[in-house]
Amino acid sequence: MTVREIEYRDALNEAMSEEMRRDKRVFLLGEEVAQYDGAYKVSRGMLAEFGERRIIDTPISESGFAGMAIGAAMMGLRPVVEFMSWSFSLVAADPILNNAPKMLYMSGGQYGCPIVFRGNDGAGGQLGSTHSWCVEGLYSNVPGLKMAIPSNPYEAKGLLKTAIRDDDPVFFLESERMLGTKGEVPEEEYLIPFGQARVARPGKDITLVSFGRPVNFCLEAAEALAREGVDCEVLDMRTIRPLDIESIVRSVKKTNRCVVVDQSWSFGSPGSEVAAQVHARCFDDLDNFVHRVHTADVPTPYATNLEAEYLPNARRITEAVRACLYLA
């Protein structure tokens, strides 16, 4: 196997390009994806390779182009829709929530919707409250969709290829803060199945469950805690739907403690779902209730200091771990 280091954005680019070479039904559309090479350069070079019939610049009409892509998916095509940011998907809420995930059910199994919606999710860049959405809490509430949230370049490529081949609508949550992050990615083709968590760090004292970018903060916290003699197991869930609860249960039965780190708001979130399920499945195994680290329950503030405190970070994770272990 040949491994090289590439950026998160290029991992995404490779996933889309490989799938487009493999399957003519796949095409990409979104704002600035073609002539500008992508607002964040994710689709760099793709117009040159695939041409303007398959790499399509759209106006700032999220509701229109998301709906259009859903129609095309019902006809059997496999669109990849880029939202410059998931924050902008809110104006397309009706097509992406009311049409795509329900189509198969509502048509009694006649019309599926094999589509990928992808783009930047999450805060951390001082973009203020309209542009800093973490949509995992809001959207994972809807039945019928799948949701993937890669934590590094390797995961990004493998999960996006699976997303494009999936027959259900996939909400693919990337992170602007990680687009320039480099990581090892094999040259050979690989896919990462949905619904199988990855043990990002094995440990025996406590289980840290996380999704996407905060997985890295968990690893950071685990390093610091190791120096205090606390051995954390970190689970990278990879997908929020399907949710691999079995891997979490297996780990918690071993460690007897659990902290969930989720960058969405606490109320009705993937974090609260994991906590509820762990309480139900591991009731007799737990030494303490499941602790959760979320973004603060307020709109995203602009000021750097407020935003840093608002988000889950290694310090807040460390505090939660200590509290859960009665060390605080």
Added chain:
Amino acid sequence: MSSPAQPAPSPASESFDVHTQGIGARPEVSQGAAWATPINGSWPMVEPSLALQLLRQMVLIREFEVRCMQAYQDKKIGGFCHVYIGQEAVAVGCNAALRPEDPMVTAYRDHGHALARGMSARACMAEMFGRVDGCAKGKGGSMHMFDRANNLFGGHGIVGAQVPLGVGLAFACKYEDEVMAGGSLRRVAMSFLGDGALNQGAFHEGMNLASLLDLPAIVVCENNGYSMGTAISRGTSMGHQITAKALAYGIDAYEVDGMDVLGVYHQMHGIVEHCRATSRPAFVDMRTYRYKGHSMSDPRKYRTREEEAQYEAGDPIGRLKSRLEGAGILTEADFKAMLKELRAEVRDSVDFADASPVPSMSELHTDVFVESWGPYTGSSDPRMLGGAPRAVNFRAIENPETQL
């Protein structure tokens, strides 16, 4: 011209057509009515005090934006930074045509509107820096400038979002007159949007409502020809004649040269007063140009430097300056003194912002409803927070009577 719509007659006669019922009661739509006329191709001069105010404001905005770009390079400002250089005549000329009590709302390219409305350079710069002395205590940021004292109802980050809000401001203006104040205020509401925002559903829904409800809403499209890297012809059907979109909603539409502040002022004044008198909406295709990139990270590969130079040659500040010199209102020395003064004002705003403290951590949980069990920490037993002080700082709905 704009009698309010009457209910359609009942479909008694055999000639009744469901598709055209009520149409006779709708106002006629005009395109580009002349409110003032250029004389020998140029707009009449205004009172010297107003003319100098227009110049000052444009120069203030330009100098402010230059400093913002520097501060961004110095990493004093983060996030997205969309500067207004080139478009100054639009916010300045439009604002001068309004009364201070007329509400205004705009998009994320909003520093110019904030300054034109009367926000101090200090409050605006401190907000850019994310400091507590900013117009929103550092919590809103560069795309979300609000100024209650000057009736600026925000910069808004989501493309198109502010258009229905602006229609709602107009709704409230009319409602206050008709239901509460007995027709005494006659305010109008002005909204700005970019050309790219024409393609959002929100624009179209807002326009339809403004027309249907006869609202005093003035919708100004700052048509700078590009939305990010997309030229208007690539992203907008009928991009060469966007007034057609307004006409389709029965809204009077005007094309205005947004690089000539005197023209902007004269025409907008006519439009605003007509709107005030008739309570009918108006749409303006304001032709302008942004000299810099969309935001700080845009290398502008989608257009030529020649094109930029051509627009910069018709610079709104230079144009007004030479008109004022020609009219004997301003000398080169006056201009230099003004420039020096405004540069000092902007430099002071940077120093002020730099010295202003960051917001205290308690600000995280103010200006928002907080649950009675306190902010969720996740790492202590939620029940233990039962007695936490309610960090609620939520403005109760004011009695409308007290607002008038």
